[in-house]
Amino acid sequence: MGSFWQLPLAMYSKAKRSSLPGRQLLRPFFESPPEHVSPRLLGKILVHRTENEDGTKYIAGRIVEVEAYLGPHNTPPDPASHSHRGPTPRNVVMFGPPGYAYVYAIYGRYFCMNVTCEPPGLAGCILIRALEPLQGVSQMALNRSLQPGASPRQLTSGPGRLCLALGLTRPTHNALDLCDPASPLQIRDDGYPAPELIVTPRIGISAAVDWPLRFAVRGNPCVSGPRSMR
DNA sequence: CTGTGGATTTGCT
C-alpha cells in the first residue's frame, strides 16, 4: 500500500467543483525568505478566476514544484535572480510587499510566474515550476493547444506550460495582489497534508548552478524534467 | 532515450 501522499491529488478537491477550494493564503505566509516559504508552498493550490459570457470559471492546480530566487541583500547575492542588480522596470514588483505576482516574459514566447516574498524592500521570490491540474482541465488543454485527453504532465509540467494552461500573462497578471480576496489570482490551502519533498539545484540557469533551491513533491508525475529530477 | 536548433519578446549594456 502506497503512502498517503501518493494517492491521486485530485481526490482532495472533488468536493468543490465550482467554487474556490480551501482558504486563501494571507500575507504573513510570504513574509519570510523564499528558501523558507518554498517548501511550505508545495501542496497549496494556484487558482485563476476567469470571467466570460458563460459566467465565472476557475482554472486551478496543486503546486508540486517551485524554485527560490534570493534578493540582493543576501551574502553572497544570488546571481541567478532577476533582482541581483537592484530594481528595474521589469523586476520592481519583487522589491514591494510579499504575496504579489511577478510575471515575466521569456524567450519571446512564454511567461513565467513568481510569488514575491520577504518584507517590503527585500526582493526574494518563488518561481512556480509545475502544477497538478485540479480544475478547468479542458480549458487548460485548449489554452495549451493539446487534445482534450492530454496527460496532466503535458498540461502544467514546466513554468511556461503552466502559465499558458492557466492563461497567465505579464500585461494582465504582473503585480496582482495574491492576498486580496477579490483577486482573480490566488494561492489557497485546502488542508492537503504537507507532501514529502526533494531538494535539488535549480533548472535552466547558468549561475549558481549548484545552489539547492529547487523544491518538488517526491515522485509526483507532474514535476518537470526527467524522472531522475523527481 | 538523448541531443540539437528554431521560434521570437523583452530588458538591459
Place this chain on the structure above:
DNA sequence: GCAAATCCACAGG
C-alpha cells in the same frame, strides 16, 4: 546587439 529562470519538433542511437 544579445542573452535569457522555455518549449517543441525532429533526428539519431
